[in-house]
Amino acid sequence: MKEFWSKRVRDMVPYVPGEQPKDRKFIKLNTNENPYPPSPKVLEAIKTTADDALRLYPDPECVILRQAIAAHACLNVDQVFCGNGSDEVLAFAFQAFFDKEYPITFPDITYSFYEVYVKYFDLTANLIPLNDDFSLPVERFVHEPAGGVVIANPNAPTGQAVTLDDLCRILEGNPEHVVIVDEAYVDFGCDSAVELIGEYSNLLVIQTASKSRSLAGLRVGWALGNTNLIAAMRCVRDSINSYTVDRVAQGAAVAAIRDAAYFEQTRRAIMSTREQTLERLKAFGLEGAPSQANFLFARHPSLPGKTVFQALRERGILVRRWDIPRIEDHLRISIGTEEEMDALCAALEEIVKDLTAK
Numbered sequence: 024m025k026e027f028w029s030k031r032v033r034d035m036v037p038y039v040p041g042e043q044p045k046d047r048k049f050i051k052l053n054t055n056e057n058p059y060p061p062s063p064k065v066l067e068a069i070k071t072t073a074d075d076a077l078r079l080y081p082d083p084e085c086v087i088l089r090q091a092i093a094a095h096a097c098l099n100v101d102q103v104f105c106g107n108g109s110d111e112v113l114a115f116a117f118q119a120f121f122d123k124e125y126p127i128t129f130p131d132i133t134y135s136f137y138e139v140y141v142k143y144f145d146l147t148a149n150l151i152p153l154n155d156d157f158s159l160p161v162e163r164f165v166h167e168p169a170g171g172v173v174i175a176n177p178n179a180p181t182g183q184a185v186t187l188d189d190l191c192r193i194l195e196g197n198p199e200h201v202v203i204v205d206e207a208y209v210d211f212g213c214d215s216a217v218e219l220i221g222e223y224s225n226l227l228v229i230q231t232a233s234k235s236r237s238l239a240g241l242r243v244g245w246a247l248g249n250t251n252l253i254a255a256m257r258c259v260r261d262s263i264n265s266y267t268v269d270r271v272a273q274g275a276a277v278a279a280i281r282d283a284a285y286f287e288q289t290r291r292a293i294m295s296t297r298e299q300t301l302e303r304l305k306a307f308g309l310e311g312a313p314s315q316a317n318f319l320f321a322r323h324p325s326l327p328g329k330t331v332f333q334a335l336r337e338r339g340i341l342v343r344r345w346d347i348p349r350i351e352d353h354l355r356i357s358i359g360t361e362e363e364m365d366a367l368c369a370a371l372e373e374i375v376k377d378l379t380a381k
């Protein structure tokens with residue numbers, strides 16, 4: 024039933040996002056959304072920009088938004104590129120910097136969109152297995168020949184981060200090719216590679232307003248790097264659709280980025296809830312490494328992940344899991360409000376008791 028489909032599309036296995044339920048109310052801990060609303064200044068900005076925002080085309084260069092991001096990151100405006108969420112920014116970067124002849128390297132267990140883009144853009148990849156404890160085998164990224172490197176830092180879905188020293192070694196090991204550091208979760212406790220941009224002309228850092236600024240629905244993400252890399256990103260965008268980010272999104276994202284106090288408050292609340300939750304999960308037998316992201320990656324040593332996932336779902340709690348070897352028994356649990364995590368811990372404790380008693 025794929026009549027008329029192009030070859031490229033016929034053979035695609037698209038990315039599958041976490042479920043967005045419509046039928047009933049769940050405690051939703053499955054897509055790493057922020058449990059707190061965006062800054063109140065965001066709603067104000069949406070109201071004040073709405074009139075002209077719809078009638079006029081947006082500013083294709085997102086100048087005011089790029090100024091706000093540049094000020095926050097201590098960079099120049101021409102070191103910033105904005106797109107419709109970091110997924111779009113990643114798609115542009117894959118097209119701007121990678122060629123089929125030279126495989127790009129990324130871990131076997133990471134954000135699954137990378138592999139989808141490799142196929143869709145007709146590229147090739149060299150998947151490097153994470154170590155058994157899900158840490159990054161840094162040496163292989165330093166020494167194996169690569170046409171580019173993509174590293175989520177902290178990594179998804181493991182929540183583990185690499186140090187800036189390790190990133191420097193990877194950047195120095197790949198001087199001829201771009202190293203993309205996807206920092207979707209960097210604000211939850213990991214060092215940002217942004218401070219290395221002046222030193223490494225092959226570094227592209229990608230960030231998003233979706234997670235730490237509670238704006239997943241707005242679709243705003245950005246890339247930070249040397250002006251030469253940013254120019255290539257614009258070249259790709261302007262060859263497809265120069266008006267990517269709409270005016271409402273630009274105005275709202277500016278307000279979110281400028282409200283530093285609210286940002287600090289909410290990201291700290293999430294980090295603190297994360298630490299408490301990990302301790303509680305461990306107390307009733309789950310195993311999970313410390314996380315630098317807004318989620319935990321944990322499993323019960325003797326219970327199948329699928330069974331625990333289903334039992335949680337029946338109790339109205341959605342988490343994420345994958346049918347992938349090595350991680351099939353793990354659950355990725357987004358950090359919600361304290362009340363949501365209370366409900367999660369209560370449900371999990373009950374489920375573990377029930378299932379281990381059998």
Ligand SMILES: *Cc1c(COP(=O)(O)O)cnc(C)c1O
Binds near residue numbers: 055107110230
């Ligand atoms: C969520 C996520 C993204 C995409 O975020 P956008 O909403 O498209 O900005 C990119 N990379 C990783 C690793 C993510 O988890």
